[in-house]
Amino acid sequence: xxxxxxxxxxxxxxxxxxxxxxxxxxxxxxxxxxxxxxxxxxxxxxxxxxxxxxxxxxxxxxxxxxxxxxxxxxxxxxxxxxxxxxxxxxxxxxxxxxxxxxxxxxxxxxxxxxxxxxxxxxxxxxxxxxxxxxxxxxxxxxxxxxxxxxxxxxxxxxxxxxxxxxxxxxxxxxxxxxxxxxxxxxxxxx
Amino acid sequence: xxxxxxxxxxxxxxxxxxxxxxxxxxxxxxxxxxxxxxxxxxxxxxxxxxxxxxxxxxxxxxxxxxxxxxxxxxxxxxxxxxxxxxxxxxxxxxxxxxxxxxxxxxxxxxxxxxxxxxxxxxxxxxxxxxxxxxxxxxxxxxxxxxxxxxxxxxxxxxxxxxxxxxxxxxxxxxxxxxxxxxxxxxxxxxxxxxxxxxxxxxxxxxxxxxxxxxxxxxxxxxxxxxxxxxxxxxxxxxxxxxxxxxxxxxxxxxxxxxxxxxxxxxxxxxxxxxxxxxxxxxxxxxxxxxxxxxxxxxxxxxxxxxxxxxxxxxxxxxxxxxxxxxx
Numbered sequence: 001x002x003x004x005x006x007x008x009x010x011x012x013x014x015x016x017x018x019x020x021x022x023x024x025x026x027x028x029x030x031x032x033x034x035x036x037x038x039x040x041x042x043x044x045x046x047x048x049x050x051x052x053x054x055x056x057x058x059x060x061x062x063x064x065x066x067x068x069x070x071x072x073x074x075x076x077x078x079x080x081x082x083x084x085x086x087x088x089x090x091x092x093x094x095x096x097x098x099x100x101x102x103x104x105x106x107x108x109x110x111x112x113x114x115x116x117x118x119x120x121x122x123x124x125x126x127x128x129x130x131x132x133x134x135x136x137x138x139x140x141x142x143x144x145x146x147x148x149x150x151x152x153x154x155x156x157x158x159x160x161x162x163x164x165x166x167x168x169x170x171x172x173x174x175x176x177x178x179x180x181x182x183x184x185x186x187x188x189x190x
Numbered sequence: 191x192x193x194x195x196x197x198x199x200x201x202x203x204x205x206x207x208x209x210x211x212x213x214x215x216x217x218x219x220x221x222x223x224x225x226x227x228x229x230x231x232x233x234x235x236x237x238x239x240x241x242x243x244x245x246x247x248x249x250x251x252x253x254x255x256x257x258x259x260x261x262x263x264x265x266x267x268x269x270x271x272x273x274x275x276x277x278x279x280x281x282x283x284x285x286x287x288x289x290x291x292x293x294x295x296x297x298x299x300x301x302x303x304x305x306x307x308x309x310x311x312x313x314x315x316x317x318x319x320x321x322x323x324x325x326x327x328x329x330x331x332x333x334x335x336x337x338x339x340x341x342x343x344x345x346x347x348x349x350x351x352x353x354x355x356x357x358x359x360x361x362x363x364x365x366x367x368x369x370x371x372x373x374x375x376x377x378x379x380x381x382x383x384x385x386x387x388x389x390x391x392x393x394x395x396x397x398x399x400x401x402x403x404x405x406x407x408x409x410x411x412x413x414x415x416x417x418x419x420x421x422x423x424x425x426x427x428x429x430x431x432x433x434x435x436x437x438x439x440x441x442x443x444x445x446x447x448x449x450x451x452x453x454x455x456x457x458x459x460x461x462x463x464x465x466x467x468x469x470x471x472x473x474x475x476x477x478x479x480x481x482x483x484x485x486x487x488x489x490x491x492x493x494x495x496x497x498x499x500x501x502x503x504x505x506x507x508x509x510x511x512x513x514x515x516x517x
Contacts, residue, residue, distance in 0.1 A: 005447055023357055024350035024369045029401025032409040043408075084300070084362070085263050087501045091255040091462040099461075119304020128263040132254075147303060156355075156406035157362035174355070174405040176413075177460045 002187060043153040043172055049163045050152050054142035057116070057126040062142050067111050069165045076108040077170075077188050079181065080161040081139070084118045084129045092158055092175040093139065100182055101138045107189040114139040117150045164188055212217065214262045230288035231342060231378070232278040233481075234325060236515045241290070243486075243511025245272040248507065253499035263300055268503075271295040273310060274511070289313065291351065294366035303364035309353045312367040316346040325332030327382035337381070342377035348395075356402050368389055370417050371398040387428035387440070395420040399454075418464055426471075436479040446469040466500040467492060484513040 036046040043049075054065035067075045081096065083089040093114060104110055114134065119125040122143055129141040144150050153161055153172060162171040162184050167183050232239050249268035251261045262268060269513040276290030286308065292311035298304065319342070352367015353359055375393035381388050397417035403409060426444035433439070447470050453463040475486040488508040492499060 022351060023355075024352075024354050024367070024400075024405075027356065027400045028403055029412045031405060031412050032403055033411065073291070085252055087252040087254060087465075087503060088462070090260070094255050095462045106476075118266070118300035120300065124264060124301045128275050131263075132260055143302075145302065150361075152489045154406075154408050156360075159406070172408070173410050175462065178322070178462065179458055180261050 016173055018145050024138055032108060035042070042156075045162075045169050047169050049161075050149075050167050052149050052152075054115075054144060054149070055067040056121050057122060057129050057143065059122050062113070062140065063072060064163065064167070067165075068167050071187065074109070075111045076165050076190065077185060078111045078113065078163045079185075080113045080115050080153070080155075080159075080163070082115045082117055082144075082153075082155045082157065082159040082161075084157050085116070085132050086157065089160060092160075092178070093134065095175075095178045096181070097138055098177060100185070103182060104185050104189055109183065110189070112138050112140065114141045115144050115155070116141055116148065117144040117147050117155075119143060162188075219294040225285075226477045230276045230278045231291055231344070232280055232288065232314065233515060234287045234320065234340075235279075236517055238516040239278045239288075240516075241274070241276045241278075241511060241513045243274045243509055245270075245274065245292075246508045247272070248506045248508075249503050252503040253460055253496075253501065254464075255501050257466075257497040259498075259504065260495055261492045265301045267297075267299040270366070271297070283323070286318045286320075287316065288318070289315045294352065296366065298363055298365060303472040307364045307366075309364070309366040311427055313348050313349045313351045315349065315437065316344055318342055318344040326380070327384065330434040330497050331383060333407070336383075337459060339379040342376075342378040342380070343376075346376065346393075346395075348372040348374070356404055358404070358407050368401060368417070372396065372420070373398070373418075374420075382430075385430045385432075385461045386432065387426075387442075389424070389426045389428075389444075391422075391424040393420075393422040394449050413456045415456075419452050420448070420450040422448050432479045438473045438477045438481075440473075441493055442471075442473040442475070444473070445469075446471065463501070465502040467502045468498045469493075482515050482517070484515070486511050486513070 025170065032043045036042065036044050039048065041048045041050050049064065054062045056062050064115050066072045066079065067078050081093060083093060101112065116125045116128060119128050125141055127144045134141065158175045160171065160173060160181055161169065162181065164170055171180060199418050215277050230241055247270045248280050249262060251259055253259055272292040272294050273289055274292045278286055278288035278289060280286045293312035294311040295308040297306050321341040321343060326338060328336045331337060348371060350367050350369050350371060351453060353364055354367050354369025355371045358363065372395045374393050376391065376492040380391045380425050396419050399414055399416035399478040401412055424440050424444055424446045428442035430440045448467045450465045453460040471488055471489040471490040473486060475484055477484045488509040492504040494504050
């Protein structure tokens, strides 16, 4: 029985010991965002987005600069959604398709981009896009080979980025409820 | 003869205890929130118990937000391995306490990315109350009192010891926990009329709201988040076979349904959240003649049919474990 008691005490010590190295045990609500300098290039809201180039799921090139002021097909906003085709991802993508896209369909131009950072190739991204039901949707699926842009934008599953027509990052966060995305688009679009 | 029967009854009680180790309420997804520890319930005659088990969870597609089953990306291989260690200790005749903690290994491979990460999962600490003093198992039903089940009431606190999206992580592949405290209330009804056994279980859990100021390593404007309440219902049927050496082998089939309501973020309901999962399990448990050792193996399978789940991966979970009871 001494062994059992020792074992239980050990488990307790593990729990308590974790308190010092796991922020979830005592989560903080303090704002610790770094101050960004205007005009700097980066991933945070208030910074200029880096130059982004991908191939889409049918092999055409996608250049962010094409959709900025002075580009070939300018838009008021570009929305990037980082997906790995998981249930949470597609739930978010459906919310964008059914609750955000229709809301702003008559207000300027928004480019919605599904950034596939797991498929690795155009063919695989196309297969994932089709099998998950997003072929022909408002999303243009692009292939983030080697997670280049994912790393540049400090993104992960569900990260949603909004870039305005001047290349300014307006939002970079987990998708949450979709309300923040709609609030920002509402402010940006005519 | 009398001793033999009593021994069998005690043994069956131990086996019932082992059956409660079934990982029927597992919430694990290497893409969206890590491993958790299932509850441990000590047999009536046990003073303490140690348990070690290994889960191998293989991902095979998912149910989308409409409940439609969809395949994972081609050439992907998504697996999570959990080494669970736990113990239970009797505090009094009717009271016991237990704790379990998993160590989680995530192994994800897609065409364009591979990831191998590991870390502690979310731990669980439980207190159980046994609403009975004597073994409720019978050989024959001779009166209505013989039909009374053994009833356990339990409370479990899930502690976010795992690595969550709100920790200092690089991306979602690092995740081994959900990041929220959760308080569960459980009731377990068990009835054995040899050689058959049936159990019913229900758990209702409430996540505690927490502040969030970081997502996947990036600091964000702080907000508050509360995951949805969660309920788990299980039903199982078992059959026990006693060998000539008084060892026992128990075969159990179980059905489980897990529902989680939608999360609330800073007062706004997250319509994209919430989940449902239905699954079937089969368990074989062997107990030694003195019932001090129990070895068990479980296969948990989520059927890949539309509407059998929502917003959740479909997985197969293979579990092997061993328990030792101190009396």
